Amino acid sequence: MSKKKLGEISATAICGNDISSSVLYVSALSIGFAGQYAWITLLIVAVVLFLFRKIYGEVVGALPLNGGAYNALLNTTSKRTASLAATLTILSYMATAVISANEAMHYLHNVFQIIPIIYATVCLLLIFAVLTILGITESAKVATVIFFFHLISLIILSFFISLFLLKNGFSQFTENWNLPIEGSITMAIFLGFSASMLGISGFESSSNFVEEQKKGVFRKTLRNMWIVVSVINPLMAFLALSIVPIEEIKTVHSTTLLSHMGSLSAGEWLSTLVSIDAFLVLSGAVLTSYIGVSGLLERMTLDRILPQFFLKKNRKGSSYRIIIMFLILSISVLLISKGNVGTLAGVYTISFLSVMFLFGFGNILLKVKRAKLPRPESSTWIGVLIAIIAVIIALIGNIMMEPQNENAPSNVNIFLRYFIPAIIFISIMLNRVAILRILLGVVIYIFNHFKEWFLKISNRLNDSINTINVQQFVYFAKRDSLAILNKVMLYIKENEHTKNLKIVHVLDPTKSDEGEFIKKFKAVVRIIDEEYPEIGVEEVIIKGEFGPKLIKELSDKWKIPINFMFIASPGDHFLFRVEELGGVRLII
Secondary structure (H helix, E strand, O other): OOOOOEOHHHHHHHHHHHHHOOHHHHHHHHHHHHHHHHHHHHHHHHHHHHHHHHHHHHHHHHOOOOOOHHHHHHOOOOHHHHHHHHHHHHHHHHHHHHHHHHHHHHHHHHHOOOOOHHHHHHHHHHHHHHHHHOOHHHHHHHHHHHHHHHHHHHHHHHHHHHHHHHHHOOHHHHHHHOOOOOOOHHHHHHHHHHHHHHHHOOOOHHHHHHHHEOOOHHHHHHHHHHHHHHHHHHHHHHHHHHHOOHHHHHHOOOOOHHHHHHHHHHOHHHHHHHHHHHHHHHHHHHHHHHHHHHHHHHHHHHOOOOOHHHHOOOOOOOOHHHHHHHHHHHHHHHHHOOOOHHHHHHHHHHHHHHHHHHHHHHHHHHHHHOOOOOOOOOOOHHHHHHHHHHHHHHHHHHHHOOOOOOOOOOHHHHHHHHHHHHHHHHHHHHOHHHHHHHHHHHHHHHOHHHHHHHHHHHHHHHHHHHHHHOOEEEEEOOOOOHHHHHHHHHHHHHHOOOOEEEEEEEEOOOOOOOHHHHHHHHHHHHHHHHHOOOOEEEEEEEEOOOOHHHHHHHHHHHOOOHHHEEEOOOOOOOOOOHHHHOOOEEOO
C-alpha cells in the first residue's frame, strides 16, 4: 500500500506556520535596528527570498529527496561537507522548537496567568512529539487549522488597524518617519536587514520533507511561503509605525507588539485574539521542527552517519526513535537554560543563515558538477550570487549586533557552545571505523598479558569493524572508462566504510555487438581491483533495462539497500528522474 502524500495546502501549512510566525517578533526586531525604515528592510528580504525560491526549486527539483542542504551537498561534494550542513540544520530546528514552544507559552500566560511557563513548555513539546509519532497526515491536519487561523487573525488585525487609521490619520507614521536616526541611514538599513532575515526562517523546512509531498507540490510551497512573508511582514511593520511610537516599540512592546496593536485599534478582545493566535502558530512552528528534523535525521541514518537504531518505524511509518531523541534534547536544552531561551537566539540566527548560505553553495555545485541532471527550473548565476551575498551580509550583521543584555555572551559565543559538541559527535560517527581500530590497538597493547580476559572485548571490536565493512556497495557503470571507475573508487574510499564493491554493467538485450565492450570492461575492472587491494571489486554483467525495476530486483536479490547503490549523473535523455530510482546516489 502506497504512503499517502501531502497536497499543496497541507505541505504549505506545515512549513508556513514556522515562517509566518516570524511576524510576531520580526516587526519589532527590525524596527529596533532600522527604525522608520524597517518596512523597507523587510521588503528587501522579500526580494532575497524570491531569489531563494529559484535556488531551492532548482536544487530540490533536481534531487527531490529529504535532507535539504544536506541532500544537496551529499550529491555534489562529500559526506563531511554534507554533515556540516546537517549539523547546522539540526541546531536550527532545536532552537526553533524550544524558542517557539517557550514563546507560545508566554503568550498564553498573558491570557491565562495561572499557567506555569516552564512545565507548560515541556508539555507542549511532548504533545507535538506524540502528534508527529502518530503520522505526518495527522500532523498536517492540525498544522492546516493553525495556519488558516493565523492568516484570518492577521487579516482581522489589519482590517481594524486600517479602520483606526482612516479615522485618526497617519500623523503617528509621519512623526516616526521624521525622527532623527542614530548613526547613518545605511547602517540602520544594514542592521535592520540583518535582523529582518530572521523573518524567513522556516523557508528551508519544506525541502526536508519533500518525499512526503505529492509531485509538483514543493515548488508551490515555496511560492506560497514567499507570498505570505512578502505581504504580512512589511505590512505589519508599516502598520506598527503608523500607530505606535518607535520608542515605545523598542522599550515597552518589543515582545508583544502585535497584541498591543490589536488593543490600540479595537480593544482587549483583539489583543486576546492575537495572543491566542500567537500561541497556536508558534506551536505550529514546533510541529514544523519535528517534521523537518525527522526527515533529515532519517536520511542521515540511511546514509550510516547516525546509528541504524534510529531507523525503527511504527505502524504509521514514523521514525519514533528520532522524534523521542529530539524531544529529550529539546527538553534538556530548555531546562539547562532555565527558561531563559533568549540565549538560544545566537544558535538560531547563525545556524539558519548558515544553512541558507550552504543551500546557495550547493546550487552552484549542482550547476557546475551536475549540469546534465534534469531539473524543472533553473536559477540564474547572478540571482544565486546576489542571494549568497545577501546571506553573508546578514550573517556579518548578526555577528556585529550587540546582545540586548550587557552581561549576555555574543551570538557567536552561544552558537559555538552548541555547534562544537554537535560537530564532534557527527565527526566521531563519520570516523568510527578508524576510532574502533585505534581502540582495538590500545586494547591489544595494554592488555597483551591478559589475553584470555580481554579476548571477548577484542572480538567484539573486530566484529563491529567487520559488520560495518561487510556491507556491499554497487556502482552501475555505463562505460568502460578507467578514469571514471578510478574516481568512483576514490569517492568510496574517502566517504564509505566497505571492503566489497560490485561494478555492474547492464547490457541492452536488443544489441548483439557488445562482445568487444565486455572484454574491455572486464579488463578495466581487473585493473581497478589490482589498484585497490583493500576493496574487493567484482564485475557483474546483466542483461536487461536499467531502471527502477531492475534496481529494486538487484537490491532484493543481493540484500543491498538502494541508497548504497551509485550512478553517474544522468543526462537530459535519461528515461527516469532521480527520485524514481528509489534513492540511488549520484557520485560522478
